[in-house]
Every structure is written in C-alpha cells, then in structure tokens.
Amino acid sequence: MKDSIPITILMADDDAEDRMLAADALDEARLTNDIRFVEDGEELMAYLKRQGRYANADDAPRPGMILLDLNMPRKDGREALGEIKADPDLRTIPVVILTTSDADEDILRSYNLGAASFITKPVTFAGLVKVMLALKSYWFEIVALPKQ
C-alpha cells in the first residue's frame, strides 16, 4: 500500500515569504518529498493541466497532494478548488486548504467545494512546523493516497 516513490506536494500561495516559511517548515518536519510552488490560481491550473510553461510533464509532475491558499490574485483558491474538483482527471488529488483565514464561511465553503481538510495557518513558525508534522504523519503514514 505504501508507495515507494515519494509523492510531489504542490503548494499554491501568493506570498513569497509564506512560501519560504512553508518550505522551511516542511524541511524541519523532515518531509523529504518533492515540493513545488505556484503563486496563484491561474498558475496552479496551468501546472495541473500542463499548459503554458508547464507544457512539459517533467516540469509539472502530477502532485499527490495540493496545499492551497485561499486569497490569491488572478484566480483565488476558492475558484481553483472548484475547478479542480469539477475535473474528472484532477478531482482525486486531496486538496488541503492552508490559509490565514479562520472564517466560518471560508471553512464551510471549502468543504462544500470538496477540500479534504481546512487548516488555518499558525502565526508562529513552530506552529507551522507542527502542522507540517501533522500532515506528514496523517497523510503519509496513516492514510492511503490514491495512486495518481
């Protein structure tokens, strides 16, 4: 059941510092997966559909999980989530919302659109590492992910 090939984690976040902190936290949590970043919903969809600069499949390995910010320019996480879950080819990829928001409306809407989980970004780095450790132990040690 355990895949021998570590999966690619794709993270969408418009804030450069948040992307860097996430990379550091994933590293601190000893997640040895291939981590890819995109900056907004447009880039996310281009990556997943292998369009534009991602036309070469080698530049856009299919992720086994997506960490998705909600508030991004051009196309936000809500819209991207809706598109991903409406696409028969992409809908099986678990999407974990990772956002500064803790608004009930955002939480409810994310689950309604098919997010696997909703996590509010902690304000401290230690908190973020704790989240990454939790993601690692839950998604990679307990849960069976779909073979993409």
Add this chain to the structure above:
Amino acid sequence: MHLANKTAFPITILVADDDPEDRMLAEEALQEARLANDIRFVKDGEELLDYLKHRGNFADPESSPRPGMILLDLNMPRKDGREALREIKAEPDLRTIPIIILSTSDADEDILRSYNLGASSFITKPVTFDGLVKVMLALKMYWFEIVALPGDKG
C-alpha cells in the same frame, strides 16, 4: 494564541460498519484514544442515510444529532459505502461533513474511487487492535487538534 481549531463542544462521530465486532472494536479504540466525543453507530448504507436525513428509526432529530465526521466502511449490505458516499456528497446539506473511509480494503480501485466520490481520506483498517488505536489517535490529532471542521466554532 487564537485556538481556531478547538471545538467548543464535543462533536458527534458517526461510524457506519456492518460488522458488530468491528463496531465494538471501533468504539473501544476511540475510547482508548480518548476521543471523548458522542459516538453513534449505523450498520449499513440505508441506516446511514436514514440517520443523516432523520428518517425511519431516526425520525426524531434527537436520536440522530448531526455528525461532525463520518467513519465509513465500504462493504456493507443493503447499501454499500460507495453508494452512500455518492449520495451524501450529492446533498448540499450533507456534503460538507468530512467522510473518512475506514475499510478492510486496500485495493487501488477502492482508494481511487473513494477520493473520486469525495471522501476526505481513505484508511485501511489495521488488523490489530493496537493498530486501530493508532489510527484513532491519528484521527484525533489531525481532525481535532490541527484541522478546522465545519461548524467547529458553532
């Protein structure tokens, strides 16, 4: 520190499993994991939908408090977990409830189809009780300490 993910009240966990021994083991494992929630059981997909829609034996809403999470077996008589999952995710009122498949199956096809139908996660039931407790501890850590569930702050 803003504890956005802490529940203000214990949520109801609804377990759907046709095997009475597995239901008993699940209950014991949840207790062992100190998941001090209100735990409810149904034994097949028909009962599950009746519960969620407050029908039949569950017409009284007090007998069927809305669950904050569903642990769903796949292979059940009358209506299996796959069919129940599909129906639940088609209902605007029910689709926001996270559903975690907890099944003896580890078949790629079952895993893929479950995610395709909208399951939040797929977990293959461990064969040992210790393994099951480990799963319940993981569910507790992830879903009740890290993740925000819909209606958490209700």
